Amino acid sequence: MDPLDLVGAEPGPARTILFDGxxxxxxxxxxxxxxxxxDGVLAWRTTRSxxxxxxxxxxxxxxxxxxxTVNGRPNQRLCLLPAEHGDTVxxxxxxxxxxxxx
Amino acid sequence: xxxxxxxxxAGRGGVYDLAxxxxxxxxxxxxxxxxxxxxxxxxxxxxxxxxxxxxRHPAPELGAARPEKLHHGWAVFARxxxxxxxxxxxxxxxxxxxxAAEAGLPGDDAAPWRLHATRGPGAGDRATVLARAxxxxxxxxxxxxxxxxxxxxxxxxxxxxxxxxxxxxxxPGHRIVVSxxxxxxxxxxxxxxxxxxxxxxxxxxxxYLGYARGLPVLAGNPAKLAEGASHGAVLLRRGVRLxxxxxxxxxxxxxxxxxxxxxxxxARWKPVPGTERRIECDALAIGHGLVPQIELAxxxxxxxxxxxxxxxxxxxxxQQRTSVPGLWAAGETCGVGGADxxxxxxxxxxxxxxxxxxxxxxxxxxxxxxxxxxxxxxxxAPGPDWTGWVxxxxxxxxxxxxxxxxxxxxVTELGAGxxxxxxxxxxxxxxxxxxxxxxxxxxxxxxxxxxxxxxxxLSCPVPLAQLAAPREE
Ligand code: FES
Numbered sequence: 001m002d003p004l005d006l007v008g009a010e011p012g013p014a015r016t017i018l019f020d021g022x023x024x025x026x027x028x029x030x031x032x033x034x035x036x037x038x039d040g041v042l043a044w045r046t047t048r049s050x051x052x053x054x055x056x057x058x059x060x061x062x063x064x065x066x067x068x069t070v071n072g073r074p075n076q077r078l079c080l081l082p083a084e085h086g087d088t089v090x091x092x093x094x095x096x097x098x099x100x101x102x
Numbered sequence: 103x104x105x106x107x108x109x110x111x112a113g114r115g116g117v118y119d120l121a122x123x124x125x126x127x128x129x130x131x132x133x134x135x136x137x138x139x140x141x142x143x144x145x146x147x148x149x150x151x152x153x154x155x156x157x158r159h160p161a162p163e164l165g166a167a168r169p170e171k172l173h174h175g176w177a178v179f180a181r182x183x184x185x186x187x188x189x190x191x192x193x194x195x196x197x198x199x200x201x202a203a204e205a206g207l208p209g210d211d212a213a214p215w216r217l218h219a220t221r222g223p224g225a226g227d228r229a230t231v232l233a234r235a236x237x238x239x240x241x242x243x244x245x246x247x248x249x250x251x252x253x254x255x256x257x258x259x260x261x262x263x264x265x266x267x268x269x270x271x272x273x274p275g276h277r278i279v280v281s282x283x284x285x286x287x288x289x290x291x292x293x294x295x296x297x298x299x300x301x302x303x304x305x306x307x308x309x310y311l312g313y314a315r316g317l318p319v320l321a322g323n324p325a326k327l328a329e330g331a332s333h334g335a336v337l338l339r340r341g342v343r344l345x346x347x348x349x350x351x352x353x354x355x356x357x358x359x360x361x362x363x364x365x366x367x368x369a370r371w372k373p374v375p376g377t378e379r380r381i382e383c384d385a386l387a388i389g390h391g392l393v394p395q396i397e398l399a400x401x402x403x404x405x406x407x408x409x410x411x412x413x414x415x416x417x418x419x420x421q422q423r424t425s426v427p428g429l430w431a432a433g434e435t436c437g438v439g440g441a442d443x444x445x446x447x448x449x450x451x452x453x454x455x456x457x458x459x460x461x462x463x464x465x466x467x468x469x470x471x472x473x474x475x476x477x478x479x480x481x482x483a484p485g486p487d488w489t490g491w492v493x494x495x496x497x498x499x500x501x502x503x504x505x506x507x508x509x510x511x512x513v514t515e516l517g518a519g520x521x522x523x524x525x526x527x528x529x530x531x532x533x534x535x536x537x538x539x540x541x542x543x544x545x546x547x548x549x550x551x552x553x554x555x556x557x558x559x560l561s562c563p564v565p566l567a568q569l570a571a572p573r574e575e
């Protein structure tokens with residue numbers, strides 16, 4: 001049994017997102033966080049001071065642990081964003097604005 | 103029911119008779135009943151689909167033929183959803199996150215309530231909803247008690263694991279330990295195993311002996327017992343072991359969780375030395391029950407009561423009226439008690455707002471379920487010595503990475519005696535989540551108890567551009 005079998009899900013064809021340059025399938029209707037979980041990926045940022053890995057914790061938009069850079073925009077909550085074909089997700093380091101620093 | 107996601111400005115229809123904030127069980131039942139009594143209703147909700155967290159379900163694109171497999175009481179939701187879809191008096195304002203409520207004069211069209219909502223990141227993504235009365239049906243959020251390793255990837259909240267499963271049909275791992283306290287653990291574990299995960303153990307901190315003191319209350323709530331028994335049957339069939347009077351005191355791993363240490367607890371929840379056992383797993387789902395989400399009302403000065411579990415809830419009268427004129431509350435905001443109670447209170451509130459007598463059936467449900475809720479809250483209240491498993495280098499505030507040692511030093515060396523002072527000294531609770539994840543734990547470690555409600559001027563993050571934009575009138 002898997003979750004899709006349990007509810008008799010028949011989604012359309014998977015889309016493809018890119019996680020750190022690697023293609024990952026995403027079912028239509030899944031969030032970016034769900035697509036990454038389904039692929040066995042649990043972490044997509046490192047913390048600002050300790051550099052520790054983090055991923056989704058609350059799953060509903062409240063904890064902000066699931067932040068990552070999406071299509072070049074840092075600090076996006078992956079548990080809230082629907083996965084669109086061609087989305088690029090990049091592991092976010094710290095506050096995600098390192099490229100803006102001089 | 104017209105659904106609105108995009109139109110800007112002051113709602114679609116001038117001043118509503120009632121604005122319901124939250125589209126979970128309490129809000130759905132209230133909107134349905136209020137429309138049935140002839141009120142024009144705005145059902146304002148942060149989510150994109152009706153149902154809140156309890157009735158959270160897969161996006162239609164996932165083509166789930168049997169969404170009810172992941173739910174209790176799905177038929178109730180399906181009926182409410184269908185009735186609301188056909189109700190011309192209800193506008194569903196989806197994706198509207200209310201960040202502040204400005205009190206109005208009850209019943210006064212010239213000075214109505216103003217609900218300020220954000221709909222996205224852009225400067226124009228703001229909306230104001232006007233209404234003669236407001237019903238707060240915002241539900242609850244989870245309570246978490248930290249332990250070493252709880253920030254590792256693969257450690258997720260029990261509610262989060264359920265939410266991701268219900269909406270995205272995914273699991274965080276294959277072998278998932280479930281740990282914490284309260285009935286949500288049984289519900290979460292039973293969904294996880296039904297969806298194919300192995301659950302090597304449910305680790306419940308209380309002994310369940312607390313329920314023995316409430317036998318008459320239990321006897322009056324056969325439906326709650328049946329619900330518990332149906333989770334129990336699923337878990338038994340899959341060989342899931344319930345360890346009572348125990349807690350996960352450490353999660354192991356470097357980049358993700360690989361195992362946990364479980365220890366027995368004494369009556370005060372202090373880990374008993376020498377009882378530790380290691381359980382291998384690739385995910386851990388944690389939660390210590392729910393805390394009412396009431397900041398919009400607290401900000402308006404609404405009176406609260408402290409429940410048997412130490413959490414603050416809104417004080418309401420027999421009509422579900424808060425102490426703020428024109429502001430009503432139903433469901434978990436009045437004390438966590440489950441979906442049936444929320445449905446009943448939503449109906450009661452709608453009748454009261456419409457000036458109609460309270461229906462007897464809902465009155466009876468409220469009476470029974472409120473006593474059950476009190477029993478449950480008392481049985482699962484965190485024991486005072488849980489802080490014994492929090493080492494000084496355990497991060498308590500996940501956002502700002504503030505370890506317990508810093509919080510303890512703020513208390514013992516700098517003399518902080520409450521969560522607010524600790525926050526100012528250490529930044530614990532000042533990060534993105536605004537203390538939602540660490541608030542109860544920080545309050546306990548500061549010696550301030552958990553009963554004092556947080557006061558926040560904004561109930562969720564709002565883009566500055568929206569705050570700065572001139573008021574549209
Ligand atoms: S997982 Fe908590 S905000 Fe996304």
